[in-house]
Amino acid sequence: MKTNEDILTAATRHLNANPTASMAGIASAIGISRATLHRHFVSREALLHALGDRATECWAGSLRSAGIDAATASGDPGELRAALGALLNAYVVDADEHGFALTDHFVNHLPDLVARGEELEEREVAFYEACQRAGVLRADLPARWFSSAVYGLLVGARESLRRGEVARRDLGRILLTTFLDGTGPPAGP
Amino acid sequence: MKTNEDILTAATRHLNANPTASMAGIASAIGISRATLHRHFVSREALLHALGDRATECWAGSLRSAGIDAATASGDPGELRAALGALLNAYVVDADEHGFALTDHFVNHLPDLVARGEELEEREVAFYEACQRAGVLRADLPARWFSSAVYGLLVGARESLRRGEVARRDLGRILLTTFLDGTGPPAGP
Incomplete structure (x- = not known):
């Protein structure tokens, strides 16, 4: 079970290397489903704000x-x-x-x-x-x-x-x- | 009649100050219709590529x-x-x-x-x-x-x-x- 913090850390690492990554790309890169990512962050904007x-x-x-x-x-x-x-x-x-x-x-x-x-x-x-x-x-x-x-x-x-x-x-x-x-x-x- | 170059110059100036501006926002800021902007640049990506x-x-x-x-x-x-x-x-x-x-x-x-x-x-x-x-x-x-x-x-x-x-x-x-x-x-x- 990944926490919000874990997901944010992994997403940040992926965006550092791939700054134009979409939510689907981020989810796939960090090994969770798109639905799980969206449950933690409702949108790319929300994820970026948290980051x-x-x-x-x-x-x-x-x-x-x-x-x-x-x-x-x-x-x-x-x-x-x-x-x-x-x-x-x-x-x-x-x-x-x-x-x-x-x-x-x-x-x-x-x-x-x-x-x-x-x-x-x-x-x-x-x-x-x-x-x-x-x-x-x-x-x-x-x-x-x-x-x-x-x-x-x-x-x-x-x-x-x-x-x-x-x-x-x-x-x-x-x-x-x-x-x-x-x-x-x-x-x- | 504005040329591609004129529009690109005006769009660049607007994006310099408002980097998250949408195509609609750019068109409105530089005083052309959204349709005209799209005739010159098919997408925001195309505009950014030209810029x-x-x-x-x-x-x-x-x-x-x-x-x-x-x-x-x-x-x-x-x-x-x-x-x-x-x-x-x-x-x-x-x-x-x-x-x-x-x-x-x-x-x-x-x-x-x-x-x-x-x-x-x-x-x-x-x-x-x-x-x-x-x-x-x-x-x-x-x-x-x-x-x-x-x-x-x-x-x-x-x-x-x-x-x-x-x-x-x-x-x-x-x-x-x-x-x-x-x-x-x-x-x-």
């Missing part, structure tokens, strides 16, 4: 586990730097697990998820501003841009992983150094 | 106009650096004009567009490899990652623009400095 909910929960969980609010409040460069590293590492895992939701147009336009996303982003932006004040991030670019740049880099990282171009275990480090140090050669001595 | 074709053409045009093949062949750091700047500036314009196609799951899984995209990406990767050999880009990260990172940053840039967080005229510069220099503070003297 978006879970991705948003994960995002919130990563902000929490990285301790960004405490680091923001402390204003300490060391704490902020550590929280930034922890955040990007957690985000890489989220992007891999919820890759479909990361860019899906339907999921990204559901009003309740948009509202929840905006709340989370405000905390992220406050964190980036604290990083700027502490000299951990450049002060000459808008803090909101950092939030968009990280989101974009996660989309790229996820794509890179999906195509087998980068090893999963290296991705956190690659993302962090790309974001912080850039891709140009190291500045001269 | 993806055009986005891919634009991408190819940007590789051409930035002169990446000549710069790759020259191996000259100055030429490579100039081509990289021109490429990212052209891409920012493309990402704004074809934002919908940038992440749409259906468009990004059309086999002919995937194949064409892979060809273009091979040229891009050869260009990044030449940049690495010439010391324009770091040699300690995979060249394919640069391609994914640029794609991701464009998704982020487009999102930032759509939400009015960054001025359009600044975006090329912001993208280039984020990609090359990163977001950490400048290295000390």
